[in-house]
Amino acid sequence: MRWGKPASPTTPEVWPPHPPPGETDLERAVRLEEEKEAKRISDAIDHDLELDKVEWRKRKYHTRILLLGQAESGKSTMLKNFQLHFTPETFHAEVEAWRAVIHLNLIRSVNFILDLLPNSRANTAWTPDPGANYLARSSPLDKGFQQLRMRLSPLRQVEQILVRRLSADESAHSVSEVEESMPWYYGRASEVSVRGGSGWKALIRRRYASPPNIRPDEMDSARQILHACREDIVDLWTDPLIQAELKVEGVSLQEQSGFFLDEAARVASANYEPTLHDILRARLQTIGVEEHTMTVEKFGEATQHWIFYDVGGARGQRASWVPYFDDINAVLFLCPMSAFDEVLLEDRSVNRLADSFDLWKTICTSKLLAMTTFILLLNKSDVLKAKLDAGISFARYVKSYKDGPNDFENVSSYLKRKFIAILQHYSPKERQMHDINTTALVITRIKEAIIVNNLISSDYL
Numbered sequence: 001m002r003w004g005k006p007a008s009p010t011t012p013e014v015w016p017p018h019p020p021p022g023e024t025d026l027e028r029a030v031r032l033e034e035e036k037e038a039k040r041i042s043d044a045i046d047h048d049l050e051l052d053k054v055e056w057r058k059r060k061y062h063t064r065i066l067l068l069g070q071a072e073s074g075k076s077t078m079l080k081n082f083q084l085h086f087t088p089e090t091f092h093a094e095v096e097a098w099r100a101v102i103h104l105n106l107i108r109s110v111n112f113i114l115d116l117l118p119n120s121r122a123n124t125a126w127t128p129d130p131g132a133n134y135l136a137r138s139s140p141l142d143k144g145f146q147q148l149r150m151r152l153s154p155l156r157q158v159e160q161i162l163v164r165r166l167s168a169d170e171s172a173h174s175v176s177e178v179e180e181s182m183p184w185y186y187g188r189a190s191e192v193s194v195r196g197g198s199g200w201k202a203l204i205r206r207r208y209a210s211p212p213n214i215r216p217d218e219m220d221s222a223r224q225i226l227h228a229c230r231e232d233i234v235d236l237w238t239d240p241l242i243q244a245e246l247k248v249e250g251v252s253l254q255e256q257s258g259f260f261l262d263e264a265a266r267v268a269s270a271n272y273e274p275t276l277h278d279i280l281r282a283r284l285q286t287i288g289v290e291e292h293t294m295t296v297e298k299f300g301e302a303t304q305h306w307i308f309y310d311v312g313g314a315r316g317q318r319a320s321w322v323p324y325f326d327d328i329n330a331v332l333f334l335c336p337m338s339a340f341d342e343v344l345l346e347d348r349s350v351n352r353l354a355d356s357f358d359l360w361k362t363i364c365t366s367k368l369l370a371m372t373t374f375i376l377l378l379n380k381s382d383v384l385k386a387k388l389d390a391g392i393s394f395a396r397y398v399k400s401y402k403d404g405p406n407d408f409e410n411v412s413s414y415l416k417r418k419f420i421a422i423l424q425h426y427s428p429k430e431r432q433m434h435d436i437n438t439t440a441l442v443i444t445r446i447k448e449a450i451i452v453n454n455l456i457s458s459d460y461l
């Protein structure tokens, strides 16, 4: 827009128009007022454009990272790693909340055993026999087991207290509500879940901080009861007969997430402080989408804010991912390599590795994510190694592996090749992808992705 240029016969459209000859004072006043108004509107438009630019610049320093992958692929665990890296103070301030989750993981495992074992005997040793005197029949397990069951019964109350504390916020769904909506979930011994965004960590801190001399906090009673049950929990878990019954049932609690029975004496003690390792191993299923902002200082010249979206990975949760596909800088996709011989809890006819491949295919195909950098993390390598070392055959579950060697290097590089092949085949256009295996590398790759994305959005690339 040009201002005050005199009109010429060749540029009649120049604004504002040259004062017409013989203009009266009134006409001049009207014209000047109109010009002032036109300038005001023009300035307002320029101001809005400037605001847009500022907003755009601000957004440029907000990097959005979406964590994707099936349930128990390790998304929330990766987020804990990020918190530890970027905001260690926050991470340590949340120990109280994690202690509640770990206690609930442990108590649920105990209650799972107590619920399972009588059923197992009802199905095996107690075969219905019309003429039999059931009361007279007992297995060697029965007497001691029934006594243990009685002594451990207060743990039901502790479970209720912890569940209430973890889900007491109005926006949160109680664990039992979640169980009702996902019946498959209850088959999991130590599973605990809280709806994303419910602020459960703050909730636990707040409630736990209530003065104990005025009103003894329920959490204190819960810890005391748990401490009192400590030896019985150890006895239950180490009893060879109970171990044998669990084996007959085909239940291997050690392989499930949130397994703390081997450390029951320490975890149930009155002065238990969760270690870093405990917190990383604690299992809390994500329901919905959790948003975590972390400030990344000293990166380049400006402070960066990284926003992580941690989603629930179970099948019923996946529809809620799509709104987050828009405006995402990087997708961090996690695949647990160890899941090759496992099935989905939500659908036991589906192999977990096959589900990860399908999920990856869907994400690669998405047009909304066509410009997004992908970071692939093939994790749970420790569990994969243990399984292969124990002689579990990868080829038995993944037919296309044929007679490949059953060792970690070959299996993991086969998986990597397979993921890259899917990406190349299904991506709408050529895209950035990094495959990595450590948190530090994830952070480096995200930083690289931000630089590339910023350059792209600045039209420099």
Ligand SMILES: Nc1nc2c(ncn2[C@@H]2O[C@H](COP(=O)(O)OP(=O)(O)OP(=O)(O)O)[C@@H](O)[C@H]2O)c(=O)[nH]1
Residues within 6 Å of the ligand: 069, 070, 071, 072, 073, 074, 075, 076, 077, 078, 257, 258, 280, 281, 282, 283, 284, 285, 286, 287, 311, 312, 313, 314, 379, 380, 381, 382, 383
């Ligand atoms: N052994 C081993 N366990 C891991 C690893 N990564 C995660 N885990 C464990 O796997 C369990 C499940 O991990 P989560 O991070 O809760 O899984 P998620 O992907 O967030 O699952 P949803 O919230 O259900 O979508 C946790 O108990 C973790 O401690 C790993 O590399 N090795």
Ligand SMILES: [Mg+2]
Residues within 6 Å of the ligand: 075, 076, 077, 284, 285, 286, 310, 311, 312, 313
């Ligand atoms: Mg999670």
